[in-house]
Amino acid sequence: MKRITVTAENCAGCRQCEMVCSFQHTGKFSSSLARVTVHKDDRNGLDYPLMCRQCTDCPPLDSCPVQAISRNSDGAIWVDWQTCTGCGLCENVCKYDAVKLNESKAYICDLCGGDPHCVQRCPTEALQYIETPEFTETPETAFSRMKEEWCFNE
Amino acid sequence: MSRFYGYTGKILRISLSDESLNVENLTVEDARNYLGGRGFNAHRLYKEVKAGIDPLEQENKLMFATGPLVGTMFPTASRFNVSAKSPHTGIFGDSNAGGHFAPEMKFAGYDQIIIEGKSENPIYISVKDDEIEFRDAEQITGSTVFDADAYIKKDLADARTQTVICGPAAENGVKYGALFANQVRAASRTGMGTVMASKNVKALALRGTGAVEVAEPDRFRDLVLQLEQEIREHEQYQGRRLMGTTRILMMANAAGFLPTRNYLSGVYEHAAEVSGEKLAEKYNVKSRGCFACTIPCSRVYSVKNGPFKGLHGEGPEYESLGSFSSRIGNPDIELALKGNDLCNQLGLDILTVAGCIGWAMELYEAGELTKEETGGLELNWGNKEAFLTLIQQISDREGFGDILADGSVEAARKLGKGMDRTVQVKGMDLIMADPRGLKGFGLGYAVSSRGGDHLRSEPFIELSDDPELGRQMFGVPEATLRREEKGKGKLINYFEDWCAVIDALEPCKNIMQNMMLLPFEKAATVMEITTGLKLTPKEVREAGSRIINIERMFGIREGITRQDDDLPKRFKETPLTEGDSSDVVVNIEFMLDEYYTERGWDIATGHPTPETLRRLDLGFAVADLP
Structure with a gap:
C-alpha cells in the first residue's frame, strides 16, 4: 500500500507538516492537534517528522479495548472518536511512538483520504507518499546514520 | 471585539x-x-x-x-x-x-x-x-x-x-x-x-499545547499558498536555499563594501576562500529552517579534516562569517567557523566581538597598542591563537578580554586611545557593510534607535543602482543609487516604517522585506484575514512610524540628540582607495536634514515635534520632550 516515507537528510525541521495537519483536520493551528510530530536534535541540526507508518502489523489496532481503531477503505488507520475513550493504550503499544493523545482522544495519521497535505506542503521534499511494503526507520536510527555519515561523532 | x-x-x-x-x-x-x-x-x-x-x-x-x-x-x-x-x-x-x-x-x-x-x-x-x-x-x-x-x-x-x-x-x-x-x-x-x-x-x-486561530481560515489558506508560490518563483530562491545570507559576501566584495581589516578596506583579497560559495561547496551537509519556513536558508556544516575536525553546527550567517574573516583579516574559513561556534556556546554577540577584536588589531598593527598592554597577545591581522584566546578572555572578563568586554567605545575610554578607530554608532559596534558604498545604509546606521545596525531600515533597494525605482517610489532617481546622498532621507523614512511593521508582525525580514513580498498594502490584507482587524495600508504604515517615533523618544529621554545621529569619522573623512566604493565619503549632515524633514522631526535637535507625536497618537510622550 501507499505510505508516507521520510528522507531525513532533506528535512529542514520547519514543522509546516505539523501546521497543515492541524489546520486541515481542525481549522486551527497547533502542534498538539497535529498527527505528525517533528523530532529535533538542535545540537546536530537534525530533524525527523514522525507519523503513523500504517504498519501491516499494528499493535494499537489489535489492542484497542473498545475497538475504536480500524482501517478505512484506503487501508489507513482510522480512529472512531465516538468510541475512543482516551485510555492511552494505543499510545503505549505503538512501536514508533506515532500516536498522540490530546483531550482524551487518540490522534493518528489518516493519510488525508489518500492525499496527505503534509506531503504536498513539505518545502524540501522530505516527505513522500509512495507504494512501499513497510517503513520502519525511527528518528533515532536516522539521526545515528546522519551523524556517522557527516562525521559528527569525531 | x-x-x-x-x-x-x-x-x-x-x-x-x-x-x-x-x-x-x-x-x-x-x-x-x-x-x-x-x-x-x-x-x-x-x-x-x-x-x-x-x-x-x-x-x-x-x-x-x-x-x-x-x-x-x-x-x-x-x-x-x-x-x-x-x-x-x-x-x-x-x-x-x-x-x-x-x-x-x-x-x-x-x-x-x-x-x-x-x-x-x-x-x-x-x-x-x-x-x-x-x-x-x-x-x-x-x-x-x-x-x-x-x-x-x-x-x-x-x-x-x-x-x-x-x-x-x-x-x-x-x-x-x-x-x-x-x-x-x-x-x-x-x-x-x-x-x-x-x-x-x-x-x-x-x-504550549494551545492553538492559534485565524479570522478567515479559507482566505488565509489561499493567501499562504499564493505567497509560497511567489517565494518559490522568486529570483533569490535558489541562492538563499543554498547559501542563506552568506551569498552576500562575494557580492559585497565585488561592490567594494565588504568590511576588511576593521573597515580600512572594502575589498578582501581572500574573499573567495571565506565565501558562502566555499561553505556550500566544501562544508554544508544539509539545510535547516525556522518554524513555518518555505525557503529554509540555514545550513548545517561539518569540518571533516584538519585541526578543527569534528566541528559541526548550524550557520553561520553572512554577518558572522564576514565578521570572523575579512573584518579581522582572517583567510581561514575553518577558524571563522570555530569562532562562530565558540561565541554561540559562550553566548556572545559576534558583531560586537568582531568590532572589538578588529579595533584592537588595527591599533596593534598601527603600533598604538603594545604586547604589554594586551597581556602578551600578538594581535596581528588574522592571528589564530590570539583570536580564539581573546574570545574566551572576553567571555571570562579576564586579561585583555576584560578591556574589550564592554564594547569598543568603553575599551577606547579605558585605554585612553583609539576612539577615532572605533567603528560604532551610539556605542554599538557596526555591522558588515561599509556605508561609503551604501549611503542609505549609512543614514540608517546613524538614526537607528538601537545604534549601529542595518536591521532598522535595511534599504537593500539601493543596491539595485536603478534610478527608475527611486523615481517611482520617491520621485528622486538618486534615492536608489547606492553612492548618492540625495533622496536617502525619503528612502530611510520609508524603509524604517516597513521594517518596524515586519518586526511587529514577526515573519522573516529577509523574505518578506528583502524579497519585497509583504508591502504595506499586502500587510493590511494579511492583518485583516489573520486578525479580523481592518487597517488601511496607510494605517499599517502609520503603526510602523509610531514604533519608530516611540523608540526615538526612548532615546531622547536618555539624552539622544542630532549630535548622536552620526557615523564613525573614517566614513566621513577618508575614502576607500580600491574597489567599486572608492573615492567617496559620507555627507551624513546632508542626509540627516532630509530625513528629519521627512519624519516631522526638528532639524536642529532631531527631536520629534509635538505635532508629529500627536498625529501618531503619541501625545502621552510630548511631556518628555526636553
Whole structure:
C-alpha cells in the first residue's frame, strides 16, 4: 500500500507538516492537534517528522479495548472518536511512538483520504507518499546514520 | 471585539522579586496601534521603564513579544523580539530571532511575556501553558548555551520545550551577552542576555499545547499558498536555499563594501576562500529552517579534516562569517567557523566581538597598542591563537578580554586611545557593510534607535543602482543609487516604517522585506484575514512610524540628540582607495536634514515635534520632550 516515507537528510525541521495537519483536520493551528510530530536534535541540526507508518502489523489496532481503531477503505488507520475513550493504550503499544493523545482522544495519521497535505506542503521534499511494503526507520536510527555519515561523532 | 484571532490576547507578567504572576489582556487599541512584537515591546518599555535607570538593576524590564502571524502556517512567521534598556548602549535595547521559540509562546497562550525585578537565587523560568515555575538553576550557572539547553529539556522531561538562554559571557557581565533560541538562533544585539543574567535568570523555557486561530481560515489558506508560490518563483530562491545570507559576501566584495581589516578596506583579497560559495561547496551537509519556513536558508556544516575536525553546527550567517574573516583579516574559513561556534556556546554577540577584536588589531598593527598592554597577545591581522584566546578572555572578563568586554567605545575610554578607530554608532559596534558604498545604509546606521545596525531600515533597494525605482517610489532617481546622498532621507523614512511593521508582525525580514513580498498594502490584507482587524495600508504604515517615533523618544529621554545621529569619522573623512566604493565619503549632515524633514522631526535637535507625536497618537510622550 501507499505510505508516507521520510528522507531525513532533506528535512529542514520547519514543522509546516505539523501546521497543515492541524489546520486541515481542525481549522486551527497547533502542534498538539497535529498527527505528525517533528523530532529535533538542535545540537546536530537534525530533524525527523514522525507519523503513523500504517504498519501491516499494528499493535494499537489489535489492542484497542473498545475497538475504536480500524482501517478505512484506503487501508489507513482510522480512529472512531465516538468510541475512543482516551485510555492511552494505543499510545503505549505503538512501536514508533506515532500516536498522540490530546483531550482524551487518540490522534493518528489518516493519510488525508489518500492525499496527505503534509506531503504536498513539505518545502524540501522530505516527505513522500509512495507504494512501499513497510517503513520502519525511527528518528533515532536516522539521526545515528546522519551523524556517522557527516562525521559528527569525531 | 469579543475575542482575538491571530493574537492570543494575553500578556504574561512575571515579577521575580516577589515571585508573583499576572496575566493581562491585550487591548484592541494596542493591537491596532503597535501590531505586535517589536511594537508591543517598544510601547510598554517606554511606558514602564523610566529614563536614567541602570540597565543592570532591577528597575529594568525584559520583554519578549511576538506577532499575530506566528504560530500558523504563514510562511516564515517564526520570530520574536526581546527588548530592555541596553547595558551595551544605554538606550533602547532590542533584538530579534527566529527558530521555534516564538510559536511556542503563542501555543502557550501569550503575545508578550514581561520579566521584571530580580530573582534572589539563580533560576530558570518554566512556562507550560498557564503553569509557571521558578526552577533552580544552580546546576547550569556558568554553563554554555548548548549544555544549559540539554539540561533544561532533561530537567523538565520534555524534549519539545523551547528555550531562550544566556551564556556564561552574560553571567560574567560582558555587556553584549546575547540570548539564544534553539541553541544557535541568536537575539544577539544590544546585550539582552546580559539583562537576563542580571536578573539571576539563566533561561526562559516554554511549552504550549494551545492553538492559534485565524479570522478567515479559507482566505488565509489561499493567501499562504499564493505567497509560497511567489517565494518559490522568486529570483533569490535558489541562492538563499543554498547559501542563506552568506551569498552576500562575494557580492559585497565585488561592490567594494565588504568590511576588511576593521573597515580600512572594502575589498578582501581572500574573499573567495571565506565565501558562502566555499561553505556550500566544501562544508554544508544539509539545510535547516525556522518554524513555518518555505525557503529554509540555514545550513548545517561539518569540518571533516584538519585541526578543527569534528566541528559541526548550524550557520553561520553572512554577518558572522564576514565578521570572523575579512573584518579581522582572517583567510581561514575553518577558524571563522570555530569562532562562530565558540561565541554561540559562550553566548556572545559576534558583531560586537568582531568590532572589538578588529579595533584592537588595527591599533596593534598601527603600533598604538603594545604586547604589554594586551597581556602578551600578538594581535596581528588574522592571528589564530590570539583570536580564539581573546574570545574566551572576553567571555571570562579576564586579561585583555576584560578591556574589550564592554564594547569598543568603553575599551577606547579605558585605554585612553583609539576612539577615532572605533567603528560604532551610539556605542554599538557596526555591522558588515561599509556605508561609503551604501549611503542609505549609512543614514540608517546613524538614526537607528538601537545604534549601529542595518536591521532598522535595511534599504537593500539601493543596491539595485536603478534610478527608475527611486523615481517611482520617491520621485528622486538618486534615492536608489547606492553612492548618492540625495533622496536617502525619503528612502530611510520609508524603509524604517516597513521594517518596524515586519518586526511587529514577526515573519522573516529577509523574505518578506528583502524579497519585497509583504508591502504595506499586502500587510493590511494579511492583518485583516489573520486578525479580523481592518487597517488601511496607510494605517499599517502609520503603526510602523509610531514604533519608530516611540523608540526615538526612548532615546531622547536618555539624552539622544542630532549630535548622536552620526557615523564613525573614517566614513566621513577618508575614502576607500580600491574597489567599486572608492573615492567617496559620507555627507551624513546632508542626509540627516532630509530625513528629519521627512519624519516631522526638528532639524536642529532631531527631536520629534509635538505635532508629529500627536498625529501618531503619541501625545502621552510630548511631556518628555526636553
